Amino acid sequence: MSTAATPECQSRPDLRALFLGFSAVGLSGFGGVLPFARRMLVEQRKWMTADEFNTQLGLCQFLPGPNVINLAVVVGKRYRGVAGAIIAPVGLLAGPLAIVLLLALLYDRYGSLPIAQSMLRGIAAVGCGLLFAMAWRMGSALKGKAVFLPFTALTVAAIAWLRWPLPIVMVAGLLLSGGVAWWQLGRK
Amino acid sequence: MSVAGELFLEFALLSFVAFGGATALLPEMHRVVVDNHHWLDDTTFTHLYAIAQAAPGPNVLVVTLIGWEVAGLAGALAATLAMCLPMSILIYLLIDRWESFSGKRWQQAVSLGVAPLAVGLVFSGATLIATSASLGWAAWLLLAATVVANLRTKLHPLWFIAVGAVLGLLGLV
Numbered sequence: 001m002s003t004a005a006t007p008e009c010q011s012r013p014d015l016r017a018l019f020l021g022f023s024a025v026g027l028s029g030f031g032g033v034l035p036f037a038r039r040m041l042v043e044q045r046k047w048m049t050a051d052e053f054n055t056q057l058g059l060c061q062f063l064p065g066p067n068v069i070n071l072a073v074v075v076g077k078r079y080r081g082v083a084g085a086i087i088a089p090v091g092l093l094a095g096p097l098a099i100v101l102l103l104a105l106l107y108d109r110y111g112s113l114p115i116a117q118s119m120l121r122g123i124a125a126v127g128c129g130l131l132f133a134m135a136w137r138m139g140s141a142l143k144g145k146a147v148f149l150p151f152t153a154l155t156v157a158a159i160a161w162l163r164w165p166l167p168i169v170m171v172a173g174l175l176l177s178g179g180v181a182w183w184q185l186g187r188k
Numbered sequence: 189m190s191v192a193g194e195l196f197l198e199f200a201l202l203s204f205v206a207f208g209g210a211t212a213l214l215p216e217m218h219r220v221v222v223d224n225h226h227w228l229d230d231t232t233f234t235h236l237y238a239i240a241q242a243a244p245g246p247n248v249l250v251v252t253l254i255g256w257e258v259a260g261l262a263g264a265l266a267a268t269l270a271m272c273l274p275m276s277i278l279i280y281l282l283i284d285r286w287e288s289f290s291g292k293r294w295q296q297a298v299s300l301g302v303a304p305l306a307v308g309l310v311f312s313g314a315t316l317i318a319t320s321a322s323l324g325w326a327a328w329l330l331l332a333a334t335v336v337a338n339l340r341t342k343l344h345p346l347w348f349i350a351v352g353a354v355l356g357l358l359g360l361v
Contacts (some may be wrong), residue, residue: 026244026245026246027244027245028244029244029245029246030241030243030244030344030345030346030349032246032247033245033246055286055287055290056283056286058286058290059279059282059283059286059290060279061299062290062295062298062299063275063278063279063282064203064204064205064206064207064275065203065206065209065271065272065274065275065276065279066206066209066210066246066247066248066271066272066275067209068246069246069248069272069275069276070275070276070279073276073279073280074279074280074283077280077283082280085276085280089272089276092246093245093246093248093249093268093272095244095245096243096244096245096246096249097245097249097252097264097268099243099244099245100239100240100243100245100249100252100253101252101256101261101264103239103242103243103253104239104253104256104257104264107235107236107239108257111235115357118356118357118359119353119356119357120234120235120238120239120356121238121321121323121327121356121361122327122330122351122352122353122354122355122356122357122360122361123238123239123241123242123349123352123353123356124234124235124237124238124317124321124323124352125321125323125327125328125330125331125334125352125356125361126241126330126331126334126348126349126351126352127237127238127241127242127317127349127352128314128317128318128321128323128331128334129330129331129332129333129334129335129338129348130241130334130338130345130348131211131310131313131314131317132311132314132331132335133334133335133338133339134211134310134314135307135310135311135314136335136339137339138208138303138306138307138310139307139311142303142304142307143300143303144300148300148301148303148304149304150304151301151304151305151308152304152305152307152308152311153308154308155304155305155307155308155309155312156308156311156312156315159215159216159308159309159312160215160311160312160315160316163219163223165216165219166202166205166213166215166216166219166309167201167202167204167205169305170205170207170305171205173301173305173308174298174301174302174305176301177300177301177302177304177305178297178298178300178301178302179297179301180301181296181297181298181300181301182293182294182297182301184300185293185296185297185300186293
């Protein structure tokens with residue numbers, strides 16, 4: 001518990017509030033809900049300060065897996081222990097999961113119609129563009145591009161072109177790229 | 189083993205290397221689900237990605253959709269849980285110690301080292317969807333326009349999805 005937190009940031013949500021708060025986050029975001037989680041936690045409900053949010057997010061982003069689910073577990077645990085750590089991610093996922101399954105039912109029934117096929121083709125092209133843009137933004141945010149962008153290129157070659165299995169590529173890539181980072185950090 | 193059980197094991201293993209979230213796993217999920225097991229074909233995989241883009245919620249839901257198409261409701265729940273549960277448990281156990289290892293040299297090295305790989309994974313995912321969708325020249329044009337517009341403006345992504353849907357319906361892409 002941080003003692004630096006200002007008093008107005010110390011409201012303690014109960015399970016119901018955790019569920020509803022994270023439900024709202026899950027339903028409001030398209031293509032990534034992390035910014036909405038920050039807005040809800042720090043600005044709207046003031047469950048944590050901006051500094052606390054950044055610290056907790058650190059581990060969520062450090063570990064693999066969906067960052068925002070990890071974040072929900074952390075926030076849930078902080079306020080309501082095990083029950084909170086279960087309820088918060090369930091709240092985050094329940095609404096969107098229901099919507100997506102409804103869409104899946106519609107897809108199973110009508111997906112083979114030419115009109116659905118052409119609509120999905122248009123969305124896929126756009127969705128792909130959004131993905132390339134996301135990769136571009138992530139790439140621009142890299143520190144030490146001259147050193148680390150080659151590892152991006154190697155990953156693309158191994159995964160998209162050679163079609164090597166991801167676990168092997170990631171372990172080898174992390175040893176190489178993390179090794180270079182380790183060496184660089186030691187020189188400073 | 190049931191297909192849902194197999195899906196759970198495959199995706200739970202993947203969750204340990206999901207740096208960059210579920211989006212970064214698209215190429216590998218394609219490998220497992222389309223190439224290795226032939227549970228889905230290329231077109232369906234692309235469609236599921238498109239549906240996930242058009243729906244609200246965390247990016248991880250594309251995994252739910254894949255699970256659904258492979259093995260129904262059991263598959264949807266198995267795939268989603270497999271993707272979320274292992275790291276959720278780990279983070280539950282680790283968060284109280286985070287401050288004691290955050291900032292250490294090995295922790296910084298892993299963070300710095302994993303970032304370029306995550307970029308590569310997302311880029312590979314985009315390439316893979318683009319090639320599986322067998323896009324025509326007009327669709328490539330739309331794709332390129334989306335990249336530029338998304339990087340240059342602050343338009344909500346839903347606008348792009350809507351434009352894509354309409355152009356698709358009109359048979360233009």
